[in-house]
Amino acid sequence: MPGRVGPAGFAHHPPATGLQPALKSGPRRRWGVPQFQSSHAPRGTARAVARRHHGYTDSMSVRTRVAPSPTGDPHVGTAYVALFNHVFARSRGGQFILRIEDTDQQRSSSASETAITEALRWAGLDWDEGPDVGGEFGPYRQSERLALYRRHADELVASGGAFPCFCPRERLDELRRRQQANRETPRYDGHCRNLDPAESRDRVVSGETHVVRLDVPETGVCQFSDEIRGAIEIPWQQVDMQILVKSDGFPTYHLAAVVDDHLMGITHILRGEEWLSSMPKHRLIYDRFGWSLPSHYHLPLLRNADGSKVSKRRNPTGLNYYRRIGYLPEALRNYLALMGWSMPDEREIFSTEEMTAAFDSDRLTTGGPVFDLAKLDWLNGQYIRSMATDEFMRRVADWAINRENLAALAPLVQQRTERLVDLLPQVDYLLGDRATLDEDDFAPLRLDADDCLRVLDHIGRRLDAQDAWDRDALQAAIRSLADAMDIPTRDFLAPLFVAVAGRTVALPLFDSMAYLGRDMVRSRLASALTALGGVSKKKAKRLERDYADLQIDET
């Protein structure tokens, strides 16, 4: 049964040829595969530990991973994928690994890596191996594994599975333009594949700038299986000769992930559905190295209310938003578990431990779930109400009402306080949610509603491009925007006050924003925009253009 993993794990895969007969199509439940009984077996922790000591040689051990790219704020989608990998591994007594995919030198940052690991830890998704905890398959940061990728890329080139490509960007841009004009799928034309191997070796040796591309068959179809969908075929025609090594010597995702998954002994890959169309490339790389293909499960993508892939413009996607606004990690995990999976007994409130004990990948669903916060609110309430009072108090303190947190607020409020009761009304929008807005809240301002909307939209764009999130950096960023838009600071800031604090008189704006954090500010800007009538697709296009035309002084 190709592609299907039994209890014995990946060692039982047939040799991967890529040319196996098509699997019987239809849903996986008709394949007649015996159900793996993990859901009814005891956790077997002792056995799992014993297995771990066998290391490489023990093919029984299930290993999964989550592999975020440290190029931004911790994303709820990362937690979603991490949850399922975590539960899958633990339900079979295996290991769950965190790997940092920092192969994009321009965009990766260690600040982002730290934020992501902290947020995942807050979410309660701990890992057995990772950059911060070590493990015998390390290092777990791809930027520290470059020699490994280099060696494998060389091997691929030597065996003819990949080739150096010297095409300048201009040629590729031109090629793409022409193909798009002819309504063809943009695809590398194989120019450098046809070079004389000796010549191209010389050019590489002489130090000429180049990338390494995957050689892809011209005809036929690639067959593979997705464990929650069944057999899938994609014509090789559709598959581009993907760059495997960039001109800076760093690998792309496709090479690095495959090499690492193999070397780290990953047996099951649960990842977002967006990777489905990359499967042929990955399968090709596995085959060319003669490696067995792990089982793949492509989880449905979380969606906005309109069905599109969840995005920060339309939804709070930052994990820190959920933390700051006071969702409990266990409630968030419970909610995420409901996105594409269900308990055998249809229970909807359950712990991650209960989920792990009952986990059965056959209960994974395929439709893209809308990330709708109403149900999370209800779930979170259920968790809060069922807590012991002591526990509740502890959680409140963990959340925000504590000494450390008040220390950040004290300098802002002390000079503005005569009686201690004056304190609460000042910090209401910092400790609590700010009032719900409507258009009237903006009416008294100097700018009209249209201008308010434009200002808030542009502030949102400006802040999305803003790395540092402290008072001075925020002030500089927003001042420069006000200058570029040629609006007096006082008038410019008023709608921002309303958006952030719900009123025009409040604690210092940039301190407030620094305190609230990026995710909370973004969500308040978004709801303010909605109060101002919202931004239609057409309007968004125009605003984007207007923003791009601004001459913002970055100094």
Place this chain on the structure above:
RNA sequence: GUCCCCUUCGUCUAGUGGCCUAGGACUCCGGGUUUUCAUCCCGGCAACAGGGGUUCGAGUCCCCUAGGGGACGCCA
């Protein structure tokens, strides 16, 4: 545009050919308990995208159409 994936109440889902007069949960609406509010309890609205087949029998299997999504980067 090309390829791939997906499609059950507004939302999350149950459904593995007869147990489906399609079940549960959230939201919403109505009622009850409660000094208010919230909780809690009870009730209600609400779905198999459309069309063909296969079958004694189709939400479930097959095909087509439509709609949605994703991919098509020296991003991951």
